[in-house]
Amino acid sequence: MKSTLALALLLAGCGAFGDGVPRTEPLPEVAEADTDGVPALRLRWSGGQAIALLVQQNGETRLWRSQGGVVVATEGARVMATAGLAAWLAGTRLEGPDPLDDPAALARRPAVLRRLVDLMEEDRDPQAMRFGLVLSCRLSADRQTVALLVTERCHGPGARFTNRYWADPESGGIWRSEQWVGEAGLLQLEVVTPPAS
Numbered sequence: 001m002k003s004t005l006a007l008a009l010l011l012a013g014c015g016a017f018g019d020g021v022p023r024t025e026p027l028p029e030v031a032e033a034d035t036d037g038v039p040a041l042r043l044r045w046s047g048g049q050a051i052a053l054l055v056q057q058n059g060e061t062r063l064w065r066s067q068g069g070v071v072v073a074t075e076g077a078r079v080m081a082t083a084g085l086a087a088w089l090a091g092t093r094l095e096g097p098d099p100l101d102d103p104a105a106l107a108r109r110p111a112v113l114r115r116l117v118d119l120m121e122e123d124r125d126p127q128a129m130r131f132g133l134v135l136s137c138r139l140s141a142d143r144q145t146v147a148l149l150v151t152e153r154c155h156g157p158g159a160r161f162t163n164r165y166w167a168d169p170e171s172g173g174i175w176r177s178e179q180w181v182g183e184a185g186l187l188q189l190e191v192v193t194p195p196a197s
Contacts (some may be wrong), residue, residue: 042188049079053066066084067082085181087120096114100150150174176190
């Protein structure tokens with residue numbers, strides 16, 4: 001619990017510029033060389049896009065920050081928290097192991113997962129915060145021509161959404177995803193420069 005609170009506070013301090021508006025001007029498409037070899041993600045959301053560079057890593061837990069003030073915390077391929085968007089995913093907790101750790105297994109047998117999420121708005125109004133929103137999710141995978149497509153369907157009080165993850169069929173590495181991040185909707189992530197294993 002302390003680590004989740006510390007992460008939320010760290011994300012809150014990294015959010016938007018002083019005017020409270022994240023910079024969402026379109027960025028040019030980037031090649032791998034444009035990040036100078038620093039691990040990076042291309043982020044896209046309703047109304048904007050950015051390149052987020054890896055600023056901190058502890059095992060599979062990574063913190064990514066864009067020049068425009070959007071911050072994303074990931075655990076493996078899963079978005080666990082965000083800041084700098086109109087609404088924030090303040091924290092995520094999974095009950096049990098994450099089925100995304102083995103996408104190939106999902107092609108053989110679907111899995112279920114229970115998630116608890118915390119949501120807050122950009123202005124951090126305590127009245128608008130929602131803690132412990134319980135989501136029930138079902139994950140399955142289908143083999144595509146060049147990727148393994150993992151579909152995660154989740155529902156809970158006031159929330160119903162589908163996340164998608166594209167994984168390498170051989171290694172299981174997830175290189176692209178579309179993930180729900182609360183009231184901000186879907187956030188697309190694409191690996192530009194992968195982190196070292």
